[in-house]
Amino acid sequence: MSAYLITSVSVVGGPPTDLLIRDGVVAEVGAGLSAPDATVVDGTGLVALPGLVDLHTHLREPGREDAETVESGSRAAAMGGYTAVCAMANTSPVADTAGVVEQVWRLGREAGLVDVQPIGAVTVGLAGERLAELGAMADSAARVRIFSDDGHCVADPLLMRRALEYVKAFDGIIAQHAEEPRLTEGAQMHEGEVSTRLGLIGWPAVAEEAIIARDVLLTEHVGSRLHVCHVSTAGSVEVLRQAKARGVRVTAEVTPHHLLLTDERAESYDPVFKVNPPLRTAADIAALRAALADGVIDVIATDHAPHAVEDKECEWAYARPGMLGLETALSIALDVLGPEWDLIAERMSRTPARIAGLTGHGIDPAPGVPANLTLIDPAAHRTIEPAELASRSRNTPYARMTLPGRIVATFLRGEPTVLDGKAIK
Structure with a gap:
């Protein structure tokens, strides 16, 4: 070598x-x-920082190779300073079987640019109706330990309880996309002053907060591990703060864009600013930054969501939600936090590596x-x-x-x- x-x-x-x-x-x-x-x-x-680790990346392969592949996404990650990424399950076919997660894992090994750790789906086809092959994915060559229906909420509380119980046997994690679907039907952006002025259906903060509160209680009851994806509201921060004070085994992430951009960006009607959960208010950003600094939020995760041109360069209402993040995340962290290198290393490398169980990553050079x-x-x-x-x-x-x-x-x-x-x- x-x-x-x-x-x-x-x-x-x-x-x-x-x-x-x-x-x-x-x-x-x-x-x-x-x-x-x-x-x-x-x-x-x-x-020099320990190689960055992303808990929340969409690599799109298999199924949407026009938007991203494991290889191109791995290259973007390396260019952003990452040495490991966790690939979300909302591919086509969905990564809800041992065969699909092993395919993604092998594609990552072949690319050889970052370690690609697949995340398995919680439910078959992300449909929220029955549990996917959690045990088979955990026992596969990919050794899946995090499961998520990201892009969809596991809305059924009984199904969520069963998932938490199942993964407890091997110390796995359920990563929840916190969105009560009945409260966000037709939503186009954050519900607030800007949405009212623009005449767009709003995505209320309580739709996120209610699911987090429910899942924290379920996690506490089961004694399992919960990870909350892309936290975006001040109310969610308070729910997490109280849960952690009680000793609930919950971790949480925030995206770079939710630390920097507000819902006022929607005034341009540029679909590049359409994301799920939506961009929130300046008050939410202040709460998220404070929570990141004091550890209530554990991780900065990119939610890197590449989309083909036709899915973004269209009318706002028809555009797919999501933004790129891998190649700019460290710059946003530096802009938001300043040169707080130990904090950046903790939130972007050490802690995400520990949550994902990625040995060899998240360790300071020594x-x-x-x-x-x-x-x-x-x-x-x-x-x-x-x-x-x-x-x-x-x-x-x-x-x-x-x-x-x-x-x-x-x-x-x-x-x-x-x-x-x-x-x-």
Whole structure:
């Protein structure tokens, strides 16, 4: 295997040091290292973070390869500083059997750009009527541990209870898309002042909060593990805060776009800003940022949702909800949190790796540790040009925005997937 010597780099915001990567691991850390056989990477001014881990990625394959493939999504992830992603189950066919999750897992291994960990569906076909093959997916080569019907809520409380009970046997997790469907029929955006002014049917905050409250109680009763996808409201934060204070085994994620963009973006009627759950208010953003800082929200997850042109460049009412996120998430985190490197590492690498059970990921660079890491230049700024993204889709809400930070390199088990800001393959 190749050897790399990264010189004068700040490890998670610490003082400059050198990192020697050899045989897939960090071999040495210290000032003044020398390795004549190693490729030298100048780390002056750069920050080394443990490779980012995304708990919520849509790779679209199988079924919608026009929007994304496992390979193209993996490349986008690597360009964003990620070394592992969890692929959601809403593919076609749905990842509700051992065969489909193994297919996604193998495609990830073949691409070799990030570790792709499939998420299995909770219910057959995401229909919310009967449980999918949870045990078979858990026992498959993909070793599925997280199950989600994301894009659909597991609305039936009895079915949700049974799912929580089933996965408890192997310490699995149910990741819920919290949306009471009867309260969001026909909804087009956040219910509030802006939706009233625009004449669009609103998606009320209580539709999210009611499901989270119900599922927290079910999780507490069963003694299982719950993960709440893409939390978006101040009320949801308070439900989670109370649950964690009682010791309920619940974790939660927030997306970069819910930390930055408000429902006022809908005034443009540009479908790129249509997402589920919808963009909320400035007050919600303030609550989400505070919850991320104090640990009520555990993780920043992208909800990377690529869509083909025809699914986005149409009238708002007919557009599919979703935004790209993998290639811009670290920049948004830096913009929102500032150079709080330990907090960024915790919310974007260590904690998501721990939740997903991804050994070898989410570990700060140190001697003997697998060399899964990313190098970012925090002083750089870049203007987002959709045509330059690695994703097959172009539905980024940050088009032509100038964001802080630039990924210089990403290493997966000691081999670069990105070097000098460019994808290796």
